[in-house]
Each structure stands twice: as C-alpha cells, then as structure tokens.
Amino acid sequence: MRILSAAGLAFVLAFALTTTHTDGQATRPARIDGKPNLNGVWQAMNTANWDLLAHDVKPAVAQPGVYANHPVLAAPVVALGSVGIVPPGPGVVEGNEIPYTPEAAAKKRENAEHWLDRDPEVRCYMPGTPRAMYMPYPFQITQSGSKMQMVFAYANASRTIYLQQAPEPPADMWMGHSVGRWEGNTLVVDVANFNDRTWLSRAGDFHSDALKVVERFTPITADALHYEVTLTDPNVYTRPWKMSMVLYRRLENDAMLMDFRCIELVEETFLGHLRKNPLVKHYEGDTIILDVTRRVPEGDKRYER
C-alpha cells in the first residue's frame, strides 16, 4: 500500500479544497508541494524586448527625415506603416539607466544602429536569459520539487532550473545554467555559464560571457508575478543593475504554446543571396539592393476606400 508523505497528504487536501472547474478549465491550487504554484502559461506585457529604457514611439528601422529629431520609416519596413514601429514604453530598468562602461556604451549605440544585422533575435537564435522572459510571446512553466522547466514559444527555447542536485554544466549556454531555491514565497534563480552571443533587447543592449543574473519571482496574486532581475558583468557594466516587471498568467482556457518555428523563415533573410536563382533580384554580395515596386491595386488606394 502506498504511503502518502505528510507533505503529499497536505497537498492532496489543498488540491481537493481549492480545485473547482469553471468553463472546463481547472483552477490551480495556490500552492503546490508547499510552494507557490507557478505552473501554467505566462507572458510579459511590456515593451522591454524593444527597449529596456523609457522610449517614445519610433520607427523599427529608421532613416533621417526632414527634421533631425524626427526619423521616418526606412526601406525594410516602409510598407508596414504603423506595424513597422516600436511601441512606446516607460522602461523596466531601475533608475532608467544601464551602467555601461564608456566602451560598452559606444558598442551599445553601434549595436542599435546595426540592429537588423546583429540582433540574434532576427536570426531566430535562442534569446538568452532574461530576454526570453519578456519577449512578447508566451512561455510555459512546469514546476516540480526538483526541477522547473520553462519552455518558450519563440524558437522552442527552454531552460531547466535545478532546485536540487544541480550538475556542473560542461559548456557555456545561450540560455545559461540556472540554479534556483525558494526563499519564502520567492523563487530565487542564479543564472551563469552564459556565452556572449545573446542580447537583452532590440535596442542593442548586450553582455559578455562573464554575465551573472539573479532572478527573483515573487507572486503578487495567483496570476501575477513580480519579476526582478539583477545583472552583474564587470566586462560591460560599472555596477550591478536591476530591471523589474510583472509577468502575467495567460488565463484563456486554451492558453498554450504553439510551435513558433522561425528557422526556415529566416533562411531567405540570411541565405537568400546564396541561392542559385535569388528571389530578391538585386544582391551585391550579401547586400540587398532594394528596388521596391509595390503597386497598390485598383480599389485599394487610400482615397478609394
């Protein structure tokens, strides 16, 4: 006969007391195995992935306009109109300042200028930690006593947070190596063993392979987490700095991860010039010479609708 542990029995009781069914969706117990229950699908609702600092609305890819301080949409996104812009946001960084060293600050500015060519997100690469947490797409947490698995819709990226028996990682990783512990209701995760390839935003924010990240997940309600991140990297920043935001539980009955596969969709962007018969007709080496002909069909011109 199976013997329930005291904790197990407490859990089963808690589950029985708090589980109800509404619209076919099981509501979760607030705690699991004595810890806050983080199971489910989550998503940030902010603009941190575009820019961590406070920012105004701006073109995703800009060219100088008539006024020096009012750039306009540039060729790669010009036909997209309002879909080709960066949404404004109040920023997520404490003090609204990332303490780059002078050299690193120059590199960040340069990164921002060359965003399309340098951002690993554009190439469908793994987003790294913490960027994965605040990309504008859902991720799913599967929480057990010994490990927590986070799987991100974007690029099928994932990370394992070891809560017990963390092994020594044999190599550096895009998503880092995560070791977590509970401090009361807060999940604290130390992340290290990064490579230097991931970014923190589309604004060119970067780090080196010396990056150390400490994440703190604290439930505000059953469906919202305060998420605070401290980043330390003496190669790039003059001091540790913090960002914080709220992660929200996706409450739809059908909240789920669907394949967000971008590998074959970025092939045209990065390998199109190597086709025997390129689909874009004007390449010089890997430089796309855009000669865009975009006819608006009869009946769809602005004054006709």
Added chain:
Amino acid sequence: MRTRARVFAVIAAFAAATILVSAQTPSKAPRTPWGAPDLQGLWDTNTLVPLERNPQYGNRAQMTEDEHARALAELQQRNQRPGRDSREVAGKSGVGTEKDVARAYNEFWFGDKPTKLSYRTSMIIDPANGRMPPSTPEATKRIADKREFLAALLQGTSGGRPGPISPRRKESSPDYNLDRINRADGPEDRGGPERCLGDNLPVTMGTGTFGGVMQVVQAPDSVSVYYDVGQGQGFAWVIPITNRPHLPKNIQLYRGDAVGHWDGDTLVVDVTNFSDETNFRGSRQNLHLIQRFRRLDANTLQVEFTAEDSTTWTRPWTAVQELERADDKTTVVLEGGCHEGNYGLMGMLLNTRAAEKAFAEGKGPDPATQDNATGGGDN
C-alpha cells in the same frame, strides 16, 4: 549528453539494484506528491532492440534464453571489431579515400556501444510479426517518385546511374524535401538535419553517444519533456494535461498538437496536426500519434507509440521501448544549438556558387556532374 566515463561495472551494479528494487517493491512506481505516477528523471537506454524484428523470430516477441545468449555473444563480438578509426573499407586501408575524407566524426563520437540486449525481438509489438505494416499504394508511389527524383539528380555522377545530366535538376522536389539530395540551389535543397530541422516526433532513444537522453519534469497540468538528441538538435516538448479539443485542421505544426490525459497510471498523449515539414518513415502531415508513458518501477520508464496514417500505412502500428533511469549527477541535458551554430548550411551554398562560378570561367567541372550526396556517412 551522456557522460562518457560510464563503466560497465556501474551498469552491472545498477542492473543488480534494479532487480533488487523490483523484487522488494513489485509494481510500485514512485508517485508525485499529488499522487500521480512520477515520470520524472533522465531517461536513456543502453539496451539494443531493433525497431523491426528479424524474420527468423516470426511472431515471437521475446527471445528464448538460448537465442538471447547467442545474440548477446554476437553483439559483444561485433563490439570487439575495430570501429571507424580503423579506416578500413572492405578489408583494405581506406586512408585518403573519398569516404575517409568525407567522414565528419571519428570513433570518439560513436563510442559507448550498446552493451545490453533486450529479450524483446523488436520494438514493434503490433503487427504481431514485429514489422512495419505494408505501405498503401499511394505512399508506395509517393516514395518511389521521390526516390526517382533523387536518382535523377545523381544521374551521370560517380555516385549515380549512367546517363546525361538530367533535365529534372530544374524541377522542384515532389515533396517538402528533407533528404540529402545532389543539388544545392538554395537552402530547401539541403537535408532536414543540415537545416537543423532534423528531429521530430516520435523520438525513439538510441544506444551510444548519439543515442540521446530524455528529461522529464512533471506538474499536475503539464509534463515537460526535453529530448537531448541528435547533434545539437535537441528540443523541448510540453505535453499539456487537458481535455481541450485539437486545433483546427488547417493548423499544421512541426511537432504537432499534443493533448495529454491520464488513463490510470499511464500518460496518454494524442498528437495530431503535423506538418509536411516532418517525415516519420514516410508519413508526413497526416500522421496521428498516440504516445503512452508508464513508470514500470524505480528505474524503468516504458514509452510506447501507436502511429496511424491511412494515407501511408495499411494499418496502425505500435512500438514500445523500456528506458533506463540515468544518474542526475553524471548525465546533463544540453540545449540544442544546431541552428545557432549552423555555419555548414551557408558553407554548402557558398561552395556550390563558387563551383558554378569556376565552371563558368572554365576553371572547374560542371557541379551538376559531381556527386555531393552519397559521400561520407556509412553508405
């Protein structure tokens, strides 16, 4: 990635411990704190079972003691043979041959030969003969059409049938190509693994270093699987425990739409909505998988799948594997970084464009006359 330092003595001790535990607590699979069967851990296998049964066993799913002893002796003898590092081809030194040069990996990467042999004569348990059911006429034609296209692209090269360069080199592949074909006009001509589209469901864990490890993390509403398989082609697969219906038929997902539920102590996962970007033994977007995961004892996870596709097979078929619990301390799953490190795909396209340029300038052979598809590997 499997830690290479594993030694036979440890395995033997492990196996002995398994028997001991089984004897003490028969059919007592560990449970989670919320009372579900606990599927968690790192799972792999060092036990050899072929997918399809050698016809010599007929309808017998298990070997006799004698047969097992003989087969195990053969396996051990086979393991004694020099590996790829001997660089022997048909008993002669293969050093410097095309095969030797094209070889991407030496013996180090292919180490950890299987040391154990299951009594199972095949992973396939249904049909009763342990072999895949016959293909439908439609699938037979589809596969033959593709094979003919592959042959046409090799025609007139050292690795193909004789004949002139085929006009079919200008055609698109009759299917969404995932094979290694003798053309590199664009990324779509390269094989699935070369584009990092290599691994898909269902995964059968193999033996050896490339055999892979499966990590399972479990909660009441989801079971999160990470398959560390292939060469950096590992992937995450979240199985939601839910009674929601499948997605609309027009949604085609690379790894399908998984819906899981518990049937007693078995996790049953129904997977539909596959896309034509995967190929499971000839089955493409019409694949329907039913996977079953069951913890047999402290050290064994049974994984079973039934594959169904009336456009490909004349009947559904079922295969089963018993996976062994791996040690958390010596086994680590690594993130799959195939796409992130895929300089090879770019290199293959660059090379081919350069060869075309050289040919146009009279400095090299016509790339269409060269075999760039059958070299290397074990063929």
